[in-house]
Structure formats: structure tokens, C-alpha cells
Amino acid sequence: MSLVSARLALGWLIGGEWRAHPARLALTAVAIAIGVALGFAVHLVNGSALTSFEGALRTVNGSADVQVNATTPLGFDEALYARVSTASGVADASPVVVLRATAGKARFTLLGLDVIRAAQVTPSLVGIAPAGIDRRTDDAFDEQALFLSSAAMRAIGTKPGDRLTVAANGRATPLRIAGALPGVAEGQAIGVVDIATAQWRFGRLDRLDRIDVKQADGASTAALATILPRDATIGTSASDASRSDALSRAYRVNLDMLALVALLTGGFLVFSAQSLSVARRLRAFALIRTLGLPRNGIVATVALEGLAIGVIGASLGLLLGYALAYAALTRFGGDLGAGYFADGSVRLTFAPAVAVGFFSLGLLAAVAGSVLPARIAARAAPAAALRNAGDVIDPRTPVPWIPAAVLIAVGGVAALIPAIGGLPLFGFASMALILAGGIAGMPWLARTLLSPLARRPDRNVATGLAIRHLHGAPGQAATALCGIVASTALMIAMAVMVTSFRGAVDEWLGQILSDDLYLRVEGGTGYDPAAQAVLRATPGVARIAFSRQVPLTLRADRPPVTLIARPVADGEDPTLVLLDKAERLPAGTTPIWLSEPAARLYGWKVGAPVTLPLAGRYAVAGIWRDYARQQGAIVIRDTDYAKATGDLTRTEAAITLRPAANAREVQRALAARSPRALASLISIAQPATLRRYALELFDRSFAVTYLLEAVAILVGLAGVAATMSAQTIARTREFGMLRHIGVSKRQIIAMLASEGALLGLVGEIAGIALGGIMAQVLVHVINPQSFNWTMATRVPWGIVVSVAGALVIAAAGTATLAGRRAIAADAVRMVREDW
Numbered sequence: 001m002s003l004v005s006a007r008l009a010l011g012w013l014i015g016g017e018w019r020a021h022p023a024r025l026a027l028t029a030v031a032i033a034i035g036v037a038l039g040f041a042v043h044l045v046n047g048s049a050l051t052s053f054e055g056a057l058r059t060v061n062g063s064a065d066v067q068v069n070a071t072t073p074l075g076f077d078e079a080l081y082a083r084v085s086t087a088s089g090v091a092d093a094s095p096v097v098v099l100r101a102t103a104g105k106a107r108f109t110l111l112g113l114d115v116i117r118a119a120q121v122t123p124s125l126v127g128i129a130p131a132g133i134d135r136r137t138d139d140a141f142d143e144q145a146l147f148l149s150s151a152a153m154r155a156i157g158t159k160p161g162d163r164l165t166v167a168a169n170g171r172a173t174p175l176r177i178a179g180a181l182p183g184v185a186e187g188q189a190i191g192v193v194d195i196a197t198a199q200w201r202f203g204r205l206d207r208l209d210r211i212d213v214k215q216a217d218g219a220s221t222a223a224l225a226t227i228l229p230r231d232a233t234i235g236t237s238a239s240d241a242s243r244s245d246a247l248s249r250a251y252r253v254n255l256d257m258l259a260l261v262a263l264l265t266g267g268f269l270v271f272s273a274q275s276l277s278v279a280r281r282l283r284a285f286a287l288i289r290t291l292g293l294p295r296n297g298i299v300a301t302v303a304l305e306g307l308a309i310g311v312i313g314a315s316l317g318l319l320l321g322y323a324l325a326y327a328a329l330t331r332f333g334g335d336l337g338a339g340y341f342a343d344g345s346v347r348l349t350f351a352p353a354v355a356v357g358f359f360s361l362g363l364l365a366a367v368a369g370s371v372l373p374a375r376i377a378a379r380a381a382p383a384a385a386l387r388n389a390g391d392v393i394d395p396r397t398p399v400p401w402i403p404a405a406v407l408i409a410v411g412g413v414a415a416l417i418p419a420i421g422g423l424p425l426f427g428f429a430s431m432a433l434i435l436a437g438g439i440a441g442m443p444w445l446a447r448t449l450l451s452p453l454a455r456r457p458d459r460n461v462a463t464g465l466a467i468r469h470l471h472g473a474p475g476q477a478a479t480a481l482c483g484i485v486a487s488t489a490l491m492i493a494m495a496v497m498v499t500s501f502r503g504a505v506d507e508w509l510g511q512i513l514s515d516d517l518y519l520r521v522e523g524g525t526g527y528d529p530a531a532q533a534v535l536r537a538t539p540g541v542a543r544i545a546f547s548r549q550v551p552l553t554l555r556a557d558r559p560p561v562t563l564i565a566r567p568v569a570d571g572e573d574p575t576l577v578l579l580d581k582a583e584r585l586p587a588g589t590t591p592i593w594l595s596e597p598a599a600r601l602y603g604w605k606v607g608a609p610v611t612l613p614l615a616g617r618y619a620v621a622g623i624w625r626d627y628a629r630q631q632g633a634i635v636i637r638d639t640d641y642a643k644a645t646g647d648l649t650r651t652e653a654a655i656t657l658r659p660a661a662n663a664r665e666v667q668r669a670l671a672a673r674s675p676r677a678l679a680s681l682i683s684i685a686q687p688a689t690l691r692r693y694a695l696e697l698f699d700r701s702f703a704v705t706y707l708l709e710a711v712a713i714l715v716g717l718a719g720v721a722a723t724m725s726a727q728t729i730a731r732t733r734e735f736g737m738l739r740h741i742g743v744s745k746r747q748i749i750a751m752l753a754s755e756g757a758l759l760g761l762v763g764e765i766a767g768i769a770l771g772g773i774m775a776q777v778l779v780h781v782i783n784p785q786s787f788n789w790t791m792a793t794r795v796p797w798g799i800v801v802s803v804a805g806a807l808v809i810a811a812a813g814t815a816t817l818a819g820r821r822a823i824a825a826d827a828v829r830m831v832r833e834d835w
Contacts, residue, residue, distance in 0.1 A: 028270045028366070029313040036362040040817030041324035043354050064094070064122050066221055067235040068228065071553040071613035073564070074647055075207035076231045076688025083227050084211050089219025094121040097198040097209040101168040101191060102680065107156035108148070108189035110168055112198025115141070121214045124184075125192065143201070147192045149184035153177070166191070170525035170649070172677045173201040218568055232611045235556045242557035263365055270309060270369030271482060274302060299374045306370025307363065314362030318355055322348075341535065367547035370671025371672065404441030407433050408773075415781045424785035431774050431782075435489060438770040442481045445761055462750035465738075466758060481763045484807060488767025489774055495799045496775035498702055502695070503792035505627045509694055512575045513687035515545075516663060517655040519670060522681045526651035531675055538669050546650035547638065552613065554602065561598050561632040565641030565650075568593070575654075576635065581608035581622035590640045591621035596787035598632025599623045613642040628694075630787050712794040756815030760808035767807075768800060 067085055070076045072360050077094065085093040097112030111125065114570065118126045146166065150158070160166055160177050184190045199205050213224070226232065326348055411433030417426035453467045519535075521527070526548060527535065534543050547566035554561060568576065576593060585591055586609050594604055599620075604610055609619045612634070626633055640646055657666055667684045674682055685693075735748055743751075776793065784790050 002043035003243075017600045025309065028274075029309050029316065032263070032267075032270065032310060032313025032362045032366050033317035033320060035267075035365065036314050036358050037320035037324055039263055039361070040318055040321030040355065040358040041328060043358070044348065044351060045328050046324035055703040064223065065215040065236075068213065068232050069225065069235045069553065069556070070209045071233055071560075072550050072645070073209070074231070074550070074645055075204065076229060078206050078208045079233060080227075080229065081208060081211055084213065084224065087223075087227060088223040089216050089275050090213055090224070091216045092117065092120045092214040094118045094212040095195060095208050096212060097195055097202075097204050097207070098209040098298055099168040099198065099202055099204070101166050103156045103158075103164050103166050105680070106152070106157075106189070108152045108155065108191050108195065110166065110191045110198065110202075112202075112204070114194040114195045118212070121212045125181075141194050142176075143194065143197045144174065144176045145178035145193065145197075147179050147181050148177055149181045149190040151184070152189040152191055153180070155189050167677055167680075168525070169202045169204060170605060170675070170677055171529075184310060223290055230615065233553055233556050233613070239556040253364055266367030267369045270306065270371060274306060274370045276372050299371060301679075302370045303367055305325050306367040309370070310363035310366030313366060314359045317362055318359060321358070322350070328557065345564075346455045360556075391638045397748070399444040399447045401441055401444040404444065407437030407440060408436075411437060411777075415777050419785035422785075424782040427777055427782040427785060430777050431493070434774055434777070435486060435770065437484060438489060439482050440765060442485060442766060445766055446481065449762055449765070450758070462747045463754045465743075465747075465751045466754035481759060481766065484763035484811075485767045485770060488764060488803060488807065489770035491779055491803065492768055492771025492800060493774035495796050496772070496793065497778040499796040499799075500775075500779050500791050500794040501783070502698055502702075503794040505698055506695060508577065508625060508627050509691045511577050513690055514575055515654040515687070516657040516691060517667065517670075517684060517686060519653040519655060519682065519684045521651045521678055522683070525678065526649040527675070527678075529648050532595065532650060534673050535670060538666065538673055540658050540666040540669070541655055542658045542661075543656040545654045545668040547652045547654070548641070548647070548650045549652065552634065554613070558601070559631040561634055562629050564633055564635045564640075565638045565647075566635060568635065568637050576605040577625040578622045580606050582620060585619040585621060586617075589617045589619035590644075591637070592618050593622045593624050594620055595624055595626035595629060595633040595635075596790065597626065597630055598634060600784070600788040601632050616640070616644050625789070627789055630789075632788070643754065752815040753812045756811035756813070757808050759815075760811030763811070764804040764807045768804065 022058060068080070075097075081093065081095045084090060087444075094117035095114055096118075099110040099112070101108055101110035113125060115126050146164075148158075153159060156164065158177055160179055163174055163176050165172050166175050169799070181190060181192060197206070215221075221236070224234055240603060329348055411430045414426045414430035414433060418423070419427075450467060457464075527546065532546055535541070538544075545567050550563050550565075551560035552563040572578075578593075579596060586605060589609055592610070592612070598604070603609075604620050606620050609617065612618050619634075624635070638642075638650075655670075657663060663686060670684055671679070671682055738748060739745070772795075779791060779793050
């Protein structure tokens with residue numbers, strides 16, 4: 001066969017198919033586009049948020065080589081500064097006070113700096129540009145001078161020269177805006193005052209939060225490490241990057257993986273459509289083979305079709321993904337509603353390498369979905385294919401099941417492998433293998449489920465024909481089912497995971513929210529002992545339990561855990577849901593209770609002694625369930641906390657009311673009795689309000705997951721429609737033959753409706769079963785390895801039943817509509833051999 005003839009033949013095959021079925025081409029391209037768009041959008045949003053967060057961190061931290069950071073917001077003794085500045089390898093050092101401040105309703109980070117030292121170590125923080133802090137004037141050392149970034153000025157609604165009252169650490173003081181900070185990145189709300197002002201005006205005398213260090217050339221941090229007390233740790237740019245990455249890494253990776261679900265489903269839809277297209281053109285391929293085209297030519301032809309589908313779909317997906325990313329940033333913020341990057345603004349940043357990666361994934365999904373059926377068709381003998389365009393599998397041949405079982409078994413073994421670097425990589429591999437095994441086993445499952453029906457005599461002609469067709473052509477049935485099963489399984493798995501998680505959170509909230517009112521002070525400041533006594537005497541209050549939460553840094557390269565100082569009952573504490581507890585503790589140790597994530601992250605066991613950056617010796621008295629703090633939490637008795645830190649302020653309170661007390665009146669009384677400096681920072685809520693807010697936050701953080709579920713359902717239903725339509729149209733000659741032997745049009749339509757319903761039923765059985773298995777991997781492997789908490793499986797039966805019914809109705813309805821079109825011609829034309 002000449003090259004020109006081959007090109008003409010291939011052009012005829014490809015062009016003729018696309019002209020005859022443009023809607024099917026568009027649907028497969030859209031399926032690829034949706035997968036690429038969702039994955040690209042999620043990755044763009046996450047990457048932009050992380051870049052912005054790291055930029056904000058660099059802005060606040062400046063450009064120091066090394067930082068000595070306090071392990072808690074309580075800071076460390078400023079006497080450490082003298083030791084650090086004279087330590088070996090230190091060229092210069094700058095002391096820093098870091099406060100969370102408010103002015104009106106606006107919040108910003110307030111830095112107290114020694115301007116002379118900061119200009120040598122972290123010049124970006126003092127803005128040595130002409131418009132910044134002018135060290136030649138006294139403004140930089142004026143006790144009332146405040147320098148703000150442009151973002152902070154916009155948030156507060158002020159300008160240089162204005163005066164305003166700034167509140168931080170429970171203190172409020174009037175300050176004058178002396179100038180701007182041009183060195184601060186756009187969008188970062190930062191304020192700078194003289195360090196003496198920060199310490200004196202805001203109650204931080206003799207305390208520092210950070211020391212910025214400029215190292216000598218070639219110096220290491222070894223000398224610094226030997227002089228640091230427990231309440232200080234060394235931070236570097238590498239540890240800062242690791243900490244910010246770890247803050248949301250599991251969430252980002254899980255969203256990326258779930259976004260690829262849509263792309264995988266699109267790949268199966270391409271496979272289904274191309275398999276039917278190849279089957280329909282099997283005689284045409286066989287004719288060209290007899291004219292001299294090699295087997296590889298058939299594969300190359302279909303692969304070229306898939307490549308074209310991939311290019312169209314992936315290009316469209318990148319454009320749609322960028323638009324979705326912009327909309328997601330506007331609607332949900334940089335953390336997609338999860339709360340990881342709640343502060344600061346996020347700018348959408350285009351990532352060329354990521355775009356190329358997702359474009360390539362789209363091409364791979366489309367080409368792979370095309371090549372597989374082409375290879376099967378290329379192996380068919382030309383003479384046999386010219387006589388028969390039916391199922392590649394001989395109806396009398398047993399359908400193999402071992403490859404499918406092996407894939408599922410390997411997937412089960414992969415689920416048992418621990419996480420790598422805190423990421424459940426083998427968990428996701430397990431899901432992929434289980435899904436591949438389920439798809440590979442569809443011919444066997446279709447034959448097995450339909451065999452009892454095929455052996456039973458059926459008086460109904462339409463039903464009998466439908467059963468025997470599907471039983472005799474399990475390959476065609478499996479092709480039609482692969483898209484259905486993939487989308488159903490993935491959707492059911494995600495639905496079970498989200499339902500299990502939400503149900504566990506709801507149940508946990510019901511256990512811990514057992515008081516009548518809950519009070520919280522934002523900003524890290526709180527009530528001193530005198531203010532606590534005033535609140536205890538509030539009319540209508542029977543009991544009030546004060547507590548305090550502070551971030552506690554255990555390792556510089558990990559986000560801090562939350563240290564919770566609160567009263568803990570000696571017996572069973574109903575608000576501390578224990579999963580395990582120690583029988584006894586080592587002598588001379590103070591008991592602490594770890595949350596499940598903290599225990600998993602740091603590998604601590606009950607009864608074991610642990611070292612905390614606090615004065616004293618500690619041991620794990622128990623491990624408790626916590627779904628609120630992914631990075632871990634540690635509960636310590638409030639009396640032990642006060643003894644270790646000397647801190648008597650409290651930021652939260654659980655309030656039990658007297659039987660006849662009115663909750664709203666008590667709320668107003670508590671707010672009125674609170675110090676004036678805390679008035680704008682106090683929130684008081686009832687348990688139902690907190691529970692509703694927590695579940696709304698949960699739903700917001702899983703909004704993208706819900707979107708992926710919806711896409712999986714829509715793609716699956718679209719796959720059902722496309723597959724049934726293509727299969728029905730491809731069997732026109734079969735319908736003509738049935739018409740010749742006396743089968744009526746109504747019986748053919750009934751047969752097709754029965755086939756569609758049976759396919760939908762088999763698909764939903766396989767998809768739900770496969771999804772249930774994959775859900776166990778999500779709930780009991782991926783979730784604990786990603787977020788470090790465990791839960792029981794909860795099945796959303798309403799969703800399962802709804803999806804099952806929708807699949808059966810969609811399959812039967814589509815087959816019926818396509819059947820009406822297929823039998824519209826007369827019987828003679830339907831059996832005509834038309835090339």
C-alpha cells in the first residue's frame with residue numbers, strides 16, 4: 001500500500017468518523033477538559049496561596065540569616081539577646097517584639113524594632129528607602145511613632161500624620177502614623193514601632209519574641225544551639241519553608257489527587273467512546289489491513305484521534321482552569337475555605353510548568369484511552385473481522401478474572417504501606433490499583449451476573465434478547481460499563497469519606513460542647529485574675545471554667561501545636577474524649593494529654609515521658625480525640641501551666657448557667673463586665689451556634705470536594721449517555737436483521753431499554769461495591785496518614801440510592817432514545833453493507 005493511499009485511507013477513517021459523530025468527539029474532549037481544568041485550578045489556587053503566605057512570612061521575618069524564635073507567644077527573657085549577640089559566628093543581631101494588634105476593626109502584625117540594629121540585619125523591615133523610616137530624624141525613636149505598610153493603612157482607613165489607638169496584648173495606646181513602610185510586600189498588613197514602645201506600652205517589659213541574626217561568613221548554628229533556653233528555638237529560611245509547606249501540604253495534595261479523579265474518569269470515557277468507535281469501524285480497519293496497512297497503522301490512526309481529542313480538551317481545560325482558579329480565589333480565598341491562609345490577600349499566579357504538566361496529563365489520558373482499544377482491534381484477523389464486527393471475546397470462551405483479582409490484591413497490599421514524608425502516596429496508588437482491577441474485571445462480572453438470567457427461559461422476547469446479547473458480548477458490556485463504574489466508584493468513595501468525616505465531627509462536637517455558653521477573646525490577649533473574679537460573680541453564672549490556648553513550637557520545621565491550659569477533672573472528663581490513657585506515670589512528672597494528631601505526628605505513646613519547651617518534666621497521661629487542630633494539641637492542667645510559665649491570663653471560658661438564668665441576659669452582663677480594652681475582641685456564643693459554625697466551616701473547606709463529587713456524577717451520567725448511544729447506533733444492521741425475522745420496532749426499543757437498565761444495574765452494583773472498598777482506603781488509610789485523625793465509616797445511603805436509580809434511568813432512557821433513531825430507517829436499508 002503506497003504512502004499516499006495510506007494517508008487517504010486514514011484521512012477517510014478519521015475525518016469520516018468525526019463528521020458522522022461530532023457530538024461524541026465534543027463530549028470526550030469536554031470530559032478531558034473538565035479533568036484538566038479542575039486539577040489545574042486547584043493547583044493554581046494552592047500554589048498562589050502558598051507563594052503569598054511564604055511572601056508574607058518573609059516580610060514579617062525580614063532577611064535575617066538565622067532567627068532565634070520564642071516557642072510560645074509569651075516570649076523569652078531579653079537577657080538572651082546579650083548572649084546571642086556575642087556568640088561565636090554571630091556578626092550582628094537585632095531584638096524583635098512581635099504582637100498581634102488591632103486598630104478599630106482592622107488587624108495587623110505589630111513589630112517592635114531596634115531601628116539601628118534592624119538596619120544592619122533586616123533592612124527591609126525598617127524601609128531604608130527615602131519614603132521609609134528616616135534614621136536621621138527622631139521619628140524612628142519617638143515613643144508615639146507608628147510606621148504602617150500601605151495594606152495596613154488601607155485596612156485601617158488612615159494616612160501619615162493621623163492619630164489612632166492601637167490595642168495589643170490587652171493594652172491600648174494612642175500612636176501617630178509617622179510614615180510608610182515601602183519595603184513591605186503588597187497586601188501585607190505590617191506596623192513598626194520602636195522596641196521600647198512595644199515593650200513599655202504593650203506590657204512586654206523584659207520579654208522578646210525573636211532575635212534576628214546575621215551570621216559571619218561560613219558560620220554554623222551550633223554555637224547558638226548550645227546557649228538557647230527551653231523557650232527558644234533556632235529558625236532558618238529552610239525551616240520556615242518546611243513549616244509553611246507542612247501547614248497545608250496534606251490538604252493540597254489531597255485536593256490535587258481528587259481533582260485528578262475527574263481527569264481519570266474522562267480518560268475512561270475516552271476509552272469507552274474510542275472502543276465503540278473502533279468496534280464500529282472494525283470492518284473498515286480490516287479492509288485496509290488486507291490492502292497492506294500494518295497493525296501498527298491501526299494503532300497509530302486511533303492514537304492520532306486520541307491525540308487530537310487530548311489537544312482540544314487539554315487546551316480548553318487550561319483556559320477553563322485559569323478562570324475557575326480566579327473565581328475560587330474570589331469566592332473561597334487562597335485556602336479554598338479550609339482556613340490555612342486566612343490572613344492576607346492572595347494573587348493568582350500563572351505557573352507555566354504546572355500548565356505543561358496538566359496539558360501532558362490530558363494528552364496522556366486521551367491517548368491511553370484510545371490506544372488500548374486500538375491494540376485489541378489490531379490483533380483481530382482481517383478475514384474474521386470482515387465477516388464479523390461483534391464482540392472481540394468469543395461468547396463460548398471463559399472470561400479471565402485472575403488479572404483483576406491480582407490488581408485488587410496488590411492494591412490492598414499497597415494500602416498497608418506507611419506514608420512517605422507524611423503523604424499517603426501508597427494509599428492513592430492503592431485506590432488506583434483497586435479501580436483498575438475493578439475495571440479489568442467487568443467482563444467477568446457482567447458474564448457472572450447475567451449467566452443465571454441467560455439460562456432461564458424468558459417468555460418476554462425483548463428481555464430475553466437483551467439478556468442474551470449482554471451475556472454473549474461481555475466485552476461490549478464491559479466497554480459500556482467502564483466509564484459508569486469508574487465515575488460511580490470514585491463518587492461513592494468520596495461521598496463515604498466526606499459523610500464519615502462530617503458525621504464524626506458532628507458527634508465529637510456534641511460530646512465536647514456540654515456547657516451553656518462559651519466565651520473567647522481574640523488576638524492572644526485575655527483576662528487577668530482580677531477580671532476572671534469579676535466574671536465569676538456575674539449574676540446567673542453557676543460555674544465558669546477559664547482556659548488559655550497558645551501556639552507551642554516543638555520543632556522549628558513544623559507548625560506549632562496548640563497548648564491548651566484548662567481545668568481537667570481527676571476522673572473521667574466528658575469534654576476530653578479519650579482514645580487511650582496511661583495506667584500510671586513516671587514519678588515526678590506532670591501529666592499532659594495529647595490529641596490524636598499530636599501523638600501520631602511526634603510518635604508519643606501513653607505513659608511515656610516527653611520533653612516540652614516549658615519548665616518541668618512531663619509524661620503522656622492520655623490521648624484524646626480532636627478534629628479541630630490538624631497540627632496537634634496538648635492539654636495541660638491550668639495550675640500546672642501557671643506554675644511552668646507564670647502566665648495567669650486566660651483567653652476562653654466555658655460557662656454553666658443557673659437553672660433560671662436567661663442566656664442572653666448573661667451574655668450581655670459578661671460583655672459589660674469585661675475590660676474595655678477587650679470589648680471589640682470578645683465573642684460569646686451558645687453551643688448550637690458554635691456547632692453550626694463548625695459544620696459550616698467544614699462544608700466550606702470541603703466545597704471543592706463536593707464540586708468534584710458533582711463532576712464525577714455528571715461525567716458518569718454523560719458517559720452512560722454517550723456509551724449507550726454509540727452502542728445502539730453501531731448495531732443498526734442487527735436491528736435490521738431482527739426486523740426481517742419479525743421483531744417489531746416496539747420490541748426492539750423494549751430490548752434496548754432492558755439492555756440499558758441491565759447495564760446500569762450491573763454498573764451500579766460494581767461501582768458501589770468498588771467505591772465501598774476504595775472508601776475504606778480513603779477513611780482508614782489516606783485520611784489518617786494525611787490529617788492524623790481516625791473515624792468510623794458512615795455510608796450516605798441517600799446518595800447511594802439516588803445515584804443507583806439515576807444510573808439505571810439514564811442508561812435505559814438513553815438506550816431508548818438512541819434506539820428510536822437507529823430503527824427509524826426501513827429494514828432493507830438497515831441491513832445494507834455500506835462502506
